[in-house]
Amino acid sequence: MAARSTRHEFAVRNYDLAATLDSGQAFRWEARAGEWTGIVGRRWVALRQSEAGIEARTGEAVADWRWLADYLQVEADLAAMLASFPDDEPMRAAVAACRGLRLLRQDPWECLASFILSSTKQIVQIRQIIGELCRRYGAAVAVPAGEAAGFAFPTAAALARVPEAELRDCRMGFRAPYLREAARRVAAGEVKLDALSWITLDAARAELTRLPGVGPKVADCVLLFSCGQPTAFPVDVWVMKALQQLYFPRRRVTLPRMRRFAATHFGPHAGYAQQYLFHYMRKSAGRVGKAGA
DNA sequence: GGCCAGGTGTGTT
DNA sequence: AACACACATGGC
Numbered sequence: 001m002a003a004r005s006t007r008h009e010f011a012v013r014n015y016d017l018a019a020t021l022d023s024g025q026a027f028r029w030e031a032r033a034g035e036w037t038g039i040v041g042r043r044w045v046a047l048r049q050s051e052a053g054i055e056a057r058t059g060e061a062v063a064d065w066r067w068l069a070d071y072l073q074v075e076a077d078l079a080a081m082l083a084s085f086p087d088d089e090p091m092r093a094a095v096a097a098c099r100g101l102r103l104l105r106q107d108p109w110e111c112l113a114s115f116i117l118s119s120t121k122q123i124v125q126i127r128q129i130i131g132e133l134c135r136r137y138g139a140a141v142a143v144p145a146g147e148a149a150g151f152a153f154p155t156a157a158a159l160a161r162v163p164e165a166e167l168r169d170c171r172m173g174f175r176a177p178y179l180r181e182a183a184r185r186v187a188a189g190e191v192k193l194d195a196l197s198w199i200t201l202d203a204a205r206a207e208l209t210r211l212p213g214v215g216p217k218v219a220d221c222v223l224l225f226s227c228g229q230p231t232a233f234p235v236d237v238w239v240m241k242a243l244q245q246l247y248f249p250r251r252r253v254t255l256p257r258m259r260r261f262a263a264t265h266f267g268p269h270a271g272y273a274q275q276y277l278f279h280y281m282r283k284s285a286g287r288v289g290k291a292g293a
Numbered sequence: 294g295g296c297c298a299g300g301t302g303t304g305t306t
Numbered sequence: 307a308a309c310a311c312a313c314a315t316g317g318c
Contacts, residue, residue, distance in 0.1 A: 010309075024299055119300035125316060126299080173314025178301085236299035274304045277300075 004061040012053035012074040016100030023279045025104050025225050027114055040071050041216045044143045059142040073105050081269040090246035094280035101279055103272055108193035110153040111226040116179050116213040117172050132170040159183035171260040179215025196227045224271040232268045233262045242277040
């Protein structure tokens with residue numbers, strides 16, 4: 001039994017923390033000098049890339065660090081997943097450009113709500129909306145002395161109670177009624193997010209897309225980023241661009257056809273391949289890692 | 294100032 | 307099944 005502590009080090013190789021936390025999966029990580037701060041569940045966390053892997057410190061002492069190991073997926077076998085990718089030039093290039101990029105394992109409600117808010121929004125704006133939502137409706141969490149206040153992501157029950165006009169004040173525009181109704185149904189147990197990990201991908205998609213504001217893309221984000229469905233393959237404008245340029249440079253391919261191509265081409269860890277394509281494309285377009293933003 | 298953003302809902306062919 | 311359009315808001 002480990003002693004309670006506010007510090008822990010995870011031994012892990014081939015893990016690029018910056019790429020992972022800044023690759024459009026999660027929206028609450030802030031970069032500072034040499035470290036990243038954020039909220040995971042009800043805990044404030046600072047993460048730093050170290051010699052042996054990843055160093056973490058928290059706002060309150062922790063005895064069992066499995067929640068963070070799980071979130072960061074430090075035990076995932078990255079090499080095996082990379083080896084499962086199709087052996088073609090586009091994937092070789094994407095892997096070479098994104099060494100150590102990982103998929104996180106996020107809370108399903110936070111992930112669902114975040115991606116309902118993501119449609120036709122830039123990542124910087126998604127981050128702003130979510131930040132405001134957490135400040136207004138999230139529970140305060142313990143932070144180290146001298147740190148700014150931190151807030152958990154608001155529960156579904158909490159957001160279900162917020163009037164639509166107030167949600168619109170957080171600048172989410174037409175997404176406000178979608179978020180509110182999705183929150184109500186999740187809080188009422190009409191959709192059970194925890195069950196989505198244990199049913200087939202198609203059944204899970206059908207369940208999620210019953211919710212307003214949730215189509216194929218948002219559903220696959222939730223299934224990939226928080227339910228561990230390894231072949232979920234969200235196709236957004238960036239992935240569409242990547243697939244178009246890298247696999248079909250000569251002819252235009254429609255979105256539904258592109259989804260069908262993706263469903264057969266990328267193998268048992270297609271979702272991971274998707275994240276490499278997404279990050280590769282955004283990086284080469286110069287939208288990632290630029291100071292100032 | 295126009296184009297675009299980790300899309301979805303609704304209505305038409 | 308495949309398209310067209312509206313939908314808020316803000317970065318560039």
